[in-house]
Amino acid sequence: MACLFACVVPTVPALAQTITANPVPSGTQMLLAADTLVYNNDNHTVTAVGSVQIDYGGNKLVAQRVEYNRDTKRLVASGAVELINSDGTKINTDHIDITDDFADGFVNALRVQTVNDAYFASESAERMGGVLTTFHNGVYTACEPCEDKPDSAPTWRVKARKIIWNGEKKTVRFENANFEFFGFPLAYLPAFEIADPTVKRKSGFLIPGIVYNTHLGVGVKVPYYFALSPTYDLTATGTGYTKQGFLGEAEWRQRFNNGEYSLKIAGIQQQDPDAFIGTGNRHTVDSGDLNDPNKFRGMMGTNGQFAINERWNFGWDVLLQTDKNFSRTYNIDGYNGLVHQSSIYLTGLSDRNYFDVRAMRFEVQEDTLSSDPTARAAKQPWVLPSFDYAYIPDMSVAGGQLSLNVNARVISRDRLDAVLADNTIPTSINNVRGLEGQSSRLTAEAEWKRTFTTDGGLQLTPLLAFRGDAGYVSTTSESLAAVNQMATNLGEDVDMRSSLARYMATLGLEMRWPLLFSMPNSSHVLEPTAQIFVRPNEQYVGGLAVPNEDAQSFVFDATTLFERDKFSGYDRIEGGTRANVGFRYSGAYENGWGTNAIFGQSYQLGGENSFDAPDLVNVGAYSGLQTAKSDYVGLVGFNSPSGFSGSLSGRFDEQSFEVRRAEIKAAYSGLPVSLSAKYAFIQAQPLYGFATDRHEVTLGASTHLAQSWRVFGTGTYDLETSVLVKDGVGFAYNDSCFTYVMTFSQTRDTVTKEVSQNIGFNLSFRTLGDFGTSTSAVDTIQ
DSSP states (O other), rough: OOEGGGGSSOOOOOOSSSSSSSSOOOTOOOOEEOOOOEEETTTTTTEEEEEEEEEETTTEEEEEEEEETTTTEEEEEEEEEEOOOSOOOOOOEEEEEETTTTEEEEEEEEEEETTSSEEEEEEEEEOOOOOOOOEEEEEEEOOOOSSTTTTOOOSEEEEEEEEEETTTTTTTEEHHHEEEEEEEEEEEEEEEEOOOOOSSSOOEEEOOOEEEEETTTTEEEEEEOOOOOEEEEEEEEEEEEEETTEEEEEEEEEEEEEEEEEEEOOOOOEEEEGGTTTTTTTTTGGGEEEOHHHHEEEEEEEEEESSSSSSSEEEEEEEEESSSTHHHHHTOTOOOEEEEEEEEEEEOOOOEEEEEEEEEEEEEEOOSTTTTTTTOOOOOOOEEHHHEEEEEOSSSSSTTHHHHHHEEEEESSSSEEEESSSSTTTEEEEEEESSSEEEEEEEEEEEOOOOOOOOOSSSEEEEEEEEEEEEEEEEHHHHHHHHHHHHHHHTTOOOOOOOOEEEEEEEEEEEOOOOOEEEETTTHHHEEEEEEEEEOOOTTTTSSOOOOSSSSOOOOOOTTTOOOOOOSSSSSOOSSSEEEEEEEEEEEEEEOOOOEEEHHHHEEEOOOGGGSSOTTOOOTTTSSSSSBOOOEEEEEOOOOOOOEEEEEEEEOOOOOOOOOEEEEEEEEOOEEEEEEEEEEEOOOBBBBBBOOOOEEEEEEEEEEEESSSEEEEEEEEEETTTEEEEEEEEEEESSSEEEEHHHEEEEOOOTTTEEEEEEEEEETTTTTEEEOOOOOSSSOOO
């Protein structure tokens, strides 16, 4: 049976109230469905019996029996009652007495589930004004009931004599409360207040934190959150350190329809700035003033991103600070990385176009003194600007694909970045990673390629590419002297130019022959591959004429074997005729196993070998490509459905097959144990300052002691110096409403053997907040 409840009760506006949480529009009709309706005109009541369902203005009530009194305008529901408010809050009880507009009421033995799965329960409760609910002898938790043991205590809960849930102020107040953990009382709190669990933003104190640092001492961090508007807010944090005093922080955040931005400031009047002598975290170390009268340290950081339209974005990320290591030392969130890139950018992206222009500055937050020749912080350049553009036309050109790329950059550096093999002998400069002064470069490149497939399955891909560069260099006499000294040490000529232009034309052909081998329980694809690239010699190489700013991080391995230009940036170009020969392999098995491999070698067939010609950073030295026949490179790997995986990659001498570089990885991911192991080897590279071989082993493990309990650990050991570089262990608990992590880690200097220790812990209670410190010092295995 279904009918309009208004047939019995004339439709009237909701009762007049000063406060209404979810107002019902005037004239809204109440819909009723029930097995039976009983009218009692003498008592002015209407009773619905059996599978009663009521819907009124988005509020829904389900019960076995509902009685409505026309005189008092109250509903009394009983029998497996479930009330769902229009905001999604669920109330489950056996008996409920409410007004007909669902606003006021009294509930016995009630259980409330909010929209974000927080739970209230009490012996009795009353609701007034549509927004104020008072629970008597109540319990609050954000932990879901255990399906197997619904009556067991949750991970945590708060029991209170009275719980007042204010829907207007969006707060929950606890009076005479006990905090219980796994059913055991831990703390008594006379009164405290938290934000309404149904809202994400509410002004008030956040849970305090504890921090520790050798130079700072123990600190207590107290944050206060200001929910000023739906679109902007402010968080102010005060931290008191036992050794350095009071650190103040403030972060402003604002959101718009097309983007958002934030501004963070922090500062401290240090009690003992001399504690940082020798760490580089003092802006006066260059003057030699070790008794710095200026104790103030601070930073300002801002970032933002805005969408101009669906294709274009504008943004920035900028850090300014009094000392190069301030934000890292005081662990300023968002700005505490070892290297922070400050940038302002404009980016555009469509299906076949990409545009990016940005200004950049790198902040290296190192502990090294600025007077140390190996210090990097003061030698970082300004990039004003860096520009990239890529375009692939929609239509094919001569049956093939044409791609266009443009790159430009302007670099300004106010400190010479020269690395010394021996810091005590200034004349032993082996490379100059960056010149003091300005340099600029503009590069434009076009590439065309098309693939033909023969009847036998052989795939032929001819390729044409042309690139042009123009550059300008203005450097200091000190930089020229460093270049001259490096040239003398290497026996090379000096040909540093103030301006230059160069080009590179490439004619290439790639041949691939994929061969499929099908077996009863597996299939395998073997793909022999050969490439040849014919081009003139690289210009301005060997005379130390061109700064190398963006092609320094070069590694020749199996992943770069078949690249047309193996340099990592635009400042260097591969020249001469080169061939790359090898094969790719992949296998798939019915039991879920998979295998893969790459192996090959590269050959300089004609012209000058770019990797044998030194530049200002000797990028080709020890690369394995500096000889006519390169070293062999290879990779082999496997993975299994049971969680096992592994890989072996390396570079091997082209004559003796001696290992030049190798990496071995193995891992198992499953329950209850996850394991990982890695071994890395790099042969000695004296020109880069590494006079001996480097061997390093890293092990990690994690085991689940129970469904939510986990123990993990990691360690890295330097085999060459016999030093445990870093190690750490941790313990964690995680369920739907509570997370606990505790870690202990150590790091050791490979030369001085000095040990640095860190203890971290973090407790997170869902809807209540976090307490503790960062635990990122240990690389946990999930």
